[in-house]
Amino acid sequence: xxxxxxxxxxxxxxxxxxxxxxxxxxxxxxxxxxxxxxxxxxxxxxxxxxxxxxxxxxxxxxxxxxxxxxxxxxxxxxxxxxxxxxxxxxxxxxxxxxxxxxxxxxxxxxxxxxxxxxx
Amino acid sequence: xxxxxxxxxxxxxxxxxxxxxxxxxxxxxxxxxxxxxxxxxxxxxxxxxxxxxxxxxxxxxxxxxxxxxxxxxxxxxxxxxxxxxxxxxxxxxxxxxxxxxxxxxxxxx
Numbered sequence: 299x300x301x302x303x304x305x306x307x308x309x310x311x312x313x314x315x316x317x318x319x320x321x322x323x324x325x326x327x328x329x330x331x332x333x334x335x336x337x338x339x340x341x342x343x344x345x346x347x348x349x350x351x352x353x354x355x356x357x358x359x360x361x362x363x364x365x366x367x368x369x370x371x372x373x374x375x376x377x378x379x380x381x382x383x384x385x386x387x388x389x390x391x392x393x394x395x396x397x398x399x400x401x402x403x404x405x406x407x408x409x410x411x412x413x414x415x416x417x
Numbered sequence: 418x419x420x421x422x423x424x425x426x427x428x429x430x431x432x433x434x435x436x437x438x439x440x441x442x443x444x445x446x447x448x449x450x451x452x453x454x455x456x457x458x459x460x461x462x463x464x465x466x467x468x469x470x471x472x473x474x475x476x477x478x479x480x481x482x483x484x485x486x487x488x489x490x491x492x493x494x495x496x497x498x499x500x501x502x503x504x505x506x507x508x509x510x511x512x513x514x515x516x517x518x519x520x521x522x523x524x525x526x
Contacts, residue, residue: 332514340518341504341516341517341518341519342460342504342516344513344514344516347513389457391459391460405450405462405465406450406462406514407462408452408459408460408461408462409459410458410459411458411459
């Protein structure tokens with residue numbers, strides 16, 4: 299299957315600082331990537347859809363000025379958590395949309411996730 | 418609204434068979450996915466169904482009935498490593514994935 303990487307896998311930062319998380323598709327081009335957040339023992343929550351070369355589409359309730367998304371190339375999307383606070387501590391996971399034969403089948407392949415702890 | 422329902426938790430015995438059900442109500446349907454997520458890790462893709470019927474992949478099988486808005490994931494010959502959460506997700510008419518809350522599967526020796 300398609301490989302998606304994320305960096306860093308772990309980050310601890312002080313309250314008020316900004317953190318950048320990278321999501322890369324390693325062996326394919328991804329015009330669309332997704333950013334999710336998952337709190338302990340809860341389901342995935344879609345934060346935003348990242349489209350290469352255009353602005354991200356944010357889900358309701360997600361602050362676009364706080365969670366900056368840039369998808370400047372077909373293999374890289376970045377999520378920057380600006381002025382992070384302890385309540386932003388979570389597991390952030392990206393995924394890339396992959397199409398199957400003739401665009402019939404589509405699935406999402408996930409990166410390994412990034413654990414953010416804001417002190 | 419859109420809704421995906423699956424049991425919160427299930428327990429099964431090593432070597433046995435378990436069936437995890439998923440029912441859905443979505444605006445349109447472009448396929449149903451099952452993902453496995455081990456604790457502390459990202460989800461991994463298991464299966465995709467867009468037509469009615471059973472898809473078999475080794476120890477795992479997935480079934481879909483579009484008319485009933487129903488799917489199940491069948492796990493055979495359970496192993497301890499199968500202990501994980503299993504996420505059901507439906508792709509709606511806008512090609513967005515709608516996620517269930519996941520079913521935590523506990524395997525006992």
